[in-house]
Amino acid sequence: MNFGPRMKTPSRETQLFTRRVLVAAAGMLLLIGVLLARLVYLQLWSHDHYTTLSLENRLRVLPIAPTRGLIYSRDGVLLADNRTSFMLEVVPEKVEDVDQAIGRLRQFIALDDDQVTRFRAELRQRRRFDAIPLKNNLTEQEVAVFSVNRQQFPGFNIAGRLSRYYPLGSQTAALVGYVGRINEAELKSIDPAVYAGTTHIGKEGIEKSYEKVLHGTAGYQQVEVNAEGRVLRVVERSPPGPGRDLHLSLDTRLQAAAIDSLQGRKGAIVALEPASGAVLAFVSNPGFDPNEFVNGISTRLYQSLRDSPDRPLFNRALQGLYPPGSTIKPMMAAGGIETGVRQAGDRVFCPGFFRLPNVLHKYRCWQKAGHGSVDLVRSLAESCDVYYYDLAKDLGIDRMHALLTDFGLGVKTGIDLPGELAGLVPSREWKQRARKQPWYPGETLVNGIGQGFMLTTPLQLAYTASIIANRGQKISPRAVAAIEDPAAGSHEEVEPVHGGTVAITKPEAWTAVVNGMHEVVQGARGTARATAAGAAYQYAGKTGTAQLFGIKQNVTLKNEDIVKHLRDHALFIAFAPLEQPRLAVGIIVENGESGSKAAAPIARALFDVWLRIEGGLDAPG
Amino acid sequence: MRLGRSGNLLVDLHIDAPLVGGVLLLCAVGLSVLYSASDHSLEVVAKQAARMALGFTSMIAVAQLSPLRLARWSPIIYAIGMVLLVATAIVGTGRGAHRWLELGPLRFQPSEIMKLAVPLTVAWFLSDKLLPPRLSLVGATLLLVAVPGAFIIEQPDLGTAILVMAAGLLVLFFAGISWRLIGLAIAVCVVCAPIGWYTMHDYQRQRIITLLDPAADPLGAGYHIIQATIAVGSGGWSGKGWLNGTQSHLEFLPERATDFIFAVYCEEFGLLGVLVLLAAYLLVLIRGITIAMNAQDGFSRLIAASLTFTLFVYIFVNMGMVTGQLPVVGVPLPLISYGGTSLVTIMTGLGILMSIQTHRRFIVES
Incomplete structure (x- = not known):
């Protein structure tokens, strides 16, 4: 298709070119407009949104x-400190060959396979520039050895951080x-x-x-x-x-004396200052080293603690539930006078056993031969069971329940510690609910001497001792005396928590009970009179024995015949001095057999130590 | 051509003052943004300044050559460029793409040569033909454009291929190719788009998918776009201030010294800064258009218009890409982005514009 030769026409070409340039320029401006519209949208319209994102x-x-x-x-x-502990950390990005470096490191620092496995697992998850712990709690020697050789291990560092330590x-x-x-x-x-x-x-x-x-x-x-x-x-x-910071009321000297006095036996000791409720000693033996738990206890050690028959992890003082035995007798006696069912001088004849009317069953006194004619003071001093069987029968379970609950048994003391147990003071209602059975009169007698269903903690025993010491004034136990804020320079004393007064209003009730408890340790026939010998101060106590299993009628067993872990627990509550008491204790020695022999000497030892520390009455020897 | 004839240094050196002024302004902006984008690296700035000096030298040198001489040399440069492109396809180097050719100590991208060689050659080819070009001429021209374009796409370097072909096709457009043909070409493109989709590299497809929905892959392909958009958007009206761009300094923004330097600029100088930058570019572009309009022969005006609008294509593609309007195709921002090759090419192209402007009188006189 040839339309013939066309001539080059410069003017026409120039016109054409000019038009094209103008079209292109218009297009250019249009595109610049689009661009600007987009920028206005991003930078002005959505500016806040993108600022947030940025x-x-x-x-x-x-x-x-x-x-x-x-x-x-x-x-x-100092009981709880923050100490620097050292750990070995690795920053992966600074290490050329981690496996090889760990292999070399093992020449200097012992690494078990668990640690290396855990490290590898973290290595995969964490970022390359994060420090990953390889080994915790380096010993000083390990720190020293590593420091000397650290130039061989680029990317490996020892990091210090604060770790809790219990001196x-x-x-x-x-x-x-x-x-x-x-x-x-x-x-x-x-x-x-x-x-x-x-x-x-x-x-x-x-x-x-x-x-x-x-x-x-x-x-x-x-x-x-x-x-x-x-x-x-x-x-x-x-x-x-x-x-x-916390300032505890605990005194480490008294605490150490309490632990020593147990001589390795299982048991618990709680010592309170009656006037304030301050916990001065708080022992559960055997114990455990809390430092092992801070940075993760090894499985093997934990199993050995958990499975030990001595149960070192069990907080006996706070959670151990023991029948209170005869230690409830002072409260029973006080209740007897308060309710009017007994006068202090009323006598009960103890033939060595007690019988309910028309029932053959004999409720035995611990003194098989009997105590003869017993008044209140003597009943406490010699811990006559028959007196309290008789008293329990006259009080009845309902009044007993109210009385003992009033003394803080069966309810939490409200101490500032977690996990406290309430124990048990039985009642008709409780028995119906828990056992689906009615209350039997015989049970009233058994619980009247602190056996049967009754359960208390050593802390509660100390609390009752403190209530008696205070003549009914209830002040909840507490472990923390003051809270200090070193940064703010403030020091805040923790005020005693008053729990009201026990409903024993007759002064003669307190007089009789305190006299009876005084006779226990310092009377001629007191069950614990041996332990008070030579004491330069007057004090009061009450022994108790918690039977771990029932002994059949007409059978006498000597403790030697019973395997150790089934022998009776020895209990003792006491306070000293008699007037304006400074220390009230609750003591239990597991399988200690006899309150007077195993537990009472501990109280004496604590009083001696504490009264000397307090600068009050010095104990000889 | 004798030096010192007028006694005016600018005239004697064939320097076009508005053009050089615009270029210097842009270079200054470029270096200052680069200082920020490189985290205050004077070393990087010095290196880029050296490249600018090299580009400037090249620009002045080319300006000394008359357009006539440039036209004559065009086919030779084109031929050399093609040989090198073929060589690159065979023995080229580069990560995942054969773009670079190493000749002793020299390492360069032959595709850069084609950015100038293609429009020069097309302009030379069409300059003595009857315009608007007939269909056979258009076909021949398309061949001149498509062959190097295909080689560059194959490298693969879509960004450069687009620029090379745009430069060639723009010459054709200014030569007056009929609107009917343009319409036909667009129609063909639309029809062929699905075919193109299947012949694309995965990375190219990914870029298009990501452009349409960056949120679909926020940590992967969409990351560039999302972070760049955040940088631009958080800049606001007046920006966060020079050296204060958090997106860039905290390494959220990838390629922040090179292809995405505009995001750094937007973050630190805001919309106000963008307007200033666009004004500087417009100064150069309008001067280029003026030079093209004043050019006295066919070759000169075709190449002048093509180079000017190619420069705009650069700017638009880069800004469009950074602001999330166009796919990420790897086109640097002219005179601002870090990197030597395209900088020298662009400045050389501007040298051609200066040559056209400053040699006019001599041609008239001859």
């Missing part, structure tokens, strides 16, 4: 855990408790804002009940991070509020 991108808030408050004893001994170890474990790593259940119940950055939480004892005071408030640092999450710089820092 801030979220770069700022991270990292928590700073507060330093946990310290715990001191009354005599100024007195097992001595104070029952009271102070311990901290441990926060577990999943605890994670759900704690405030994540407060615990951000915190790894440990109080698990037992004071550490648990005063968790809020000890913990403090988390601090934060706002850091700028890059896209990988690496911290580039700290933008803002709000320091954590350190936890407050």
Whole structure:
């Protein structure tokens, strides 16, 4: 298709070109308009949205855990400390060949396979620039050996961090408790804002009940991070509020004396200051080393503690439930006078047993030969069972229940420790509910001497001793005397918690009961008179024996015939001095056989120590 | 051609003041943004400044050559470029793509040569033909454009291929190719789009998918776009201030010194800064259009218009890509992005514009 030769016409071409350039220029302006529209949309219209996104991108808030408050004893001994513990950490990105480096490291530092396996697992999850722990709790020697050879291990570092330490170890474990790593259940119940950055939480004892005071408030640092999450710089820092310190009423000298006095026997001792309820000694023996629990106890050690027949993890003082035995007799006696069913001088004849009308069953007195004619004071001094069978029959279970509950049995004392048990004071209602049975009159007698269904904790025993010492004034036991905030310079004394007064209003009731208890230790025929010899002060006590199994009628067993772990528990409650008492104790020696022989000497020893410390009455010897 | 004839250094060096002024302004902006984008690296800035000096030298050098000479050399440059492209396809280097050719110590992308060689050659080819071009001429021209384009796509370097072909096709457009043919070409493209989809590389498809829905893959392919958009959007009206862009300094923004430097600019200088930058570009572009309109021969005006609008294509594709309007195709922002090759090419192209502007009188006189 040839339309013939066309001539080049410059003017026409120029016109055409000019038009095309104008079209292109128009197109260009249009596209610039599109671009600008987009930029206006992004930078003006959606500016706030993208500003938010960009801030979220770069700022991270990292928590700073507060330093946990310290715990001191009354005599100024540090019971819970924060010590620097060392751990070996690895920053993977700085290590060329991690496996090879760990292999070399084993020449210097012992690593078990568990540690290496755990490390490898973390290595896969964490980022390359994060420090991953390889071994915790390095010994000083390991730290030294590593430090000397550290140039061989680029990327390996020793990091120090604060770790809870209990200088007195097992001595104070029952009271102070311990901290441990926060577990999943605890994670759900704690405030994540407060615990951000915190790894440990109080698990037992004071550490648990005063968790809020000890913990403090988390601090934060706002850091700028890059896209990988690496911290580039700290933008803002709000320091954590350190936890407050606790000053316990516990006296480490009395505590040590109490532990010594047990001489390795199983048992529990609680010593209170009657006027304030202050816990001066709190022993559960055998104990355990709480330091083992702080950074995770090894499975093997935990199993051996858990499965030990001596049950070292069991807090006997707080949770051990024992029949109170004869230690309830002072309360029974007081109730008898208060209700008018007995006068202090009323006598009961003890032939060695007691019988309910028209019942053949003999309720035996511990003194097989009988005590003869017994009044209130003598009934306490010699712990005559028949007197109390008779009294229990006259009081009846309903009044007994009210009376003993009033003295703090069967209910929690309200001590500032977690996990306290209430024990049991039986009632008709309880028996119907728990056993689906009516109350039988014979049960009233048995419970009248603290056997049967009755269960108390050593803490409750000490509490009743303190109530009697106070002549009815109830002041709840408490372990913490003061809360100190070193940062704020504040020192806040914990006020005694008054629990009202026991409903024993007749002064002669208290006089008779205290006299009777005084006779127990310092009377001519008192069950514990041997232990009071040479005491330079007057004091009062009551022995008790908790039978672990029933002995059949007309059978006499000597304790030697009974295997050790089934022998009777020895109990003793006491307070000293008689007037203005300074110390009230509840003591139980498991399988100690006799309150007077096993438990009463402990009370004497504690009184001697404490009254000397208090600068009051000096004990000879 | 003798130096010192007028006594005016600008005239004697064939320097077009508005053009050079615009280029210097853009280079200054470029270096300052680069200082920020490189995390205050004077080393990077110095290196880029050296490349700018090299580009500037090349621009001045080319300006000394008359358009006539450039037209004559065009087919030779084109031929050399093709040989190198073929060589690159065979022995080229580069991560996952054969783009680079190493000749002793020299390492360069032959595709860069074609950015100028293709429009020059097409302009030379059409300049003595009867315009608007007939169909056979259009066909021949398309061949001149498509062959190097195909090689570059195969490297694969879609961004450069688009620029090379755009430069060639723009010449054809300014030569007056009929609107009917343009319409036909667009129609063919639309029809062929599905076929193109299946012949694309996976990375190219991914880019298009990601452009349409960046949120679908926020940590992978969409990451570039999302982070760039955040950077641009958070800049606002006046920006976060020079050196204060968090997106870039905290390494959220990838390729922040090179292809995505516009995001850094937007974050730190805001919309106000963008308007200033666009004004600087428009200064250069309008000067280019003026030069094309004033050009006195066919070759000159075709190549001048093509180079000017190719420069705009660069700008638009890069900005469109950073603001999430176009797929990420790897086109640097002219005179601003870090990198030497395209910088030298662009400045050389601007040298051609200066040559056209400053040699006009001599041609008239001859």
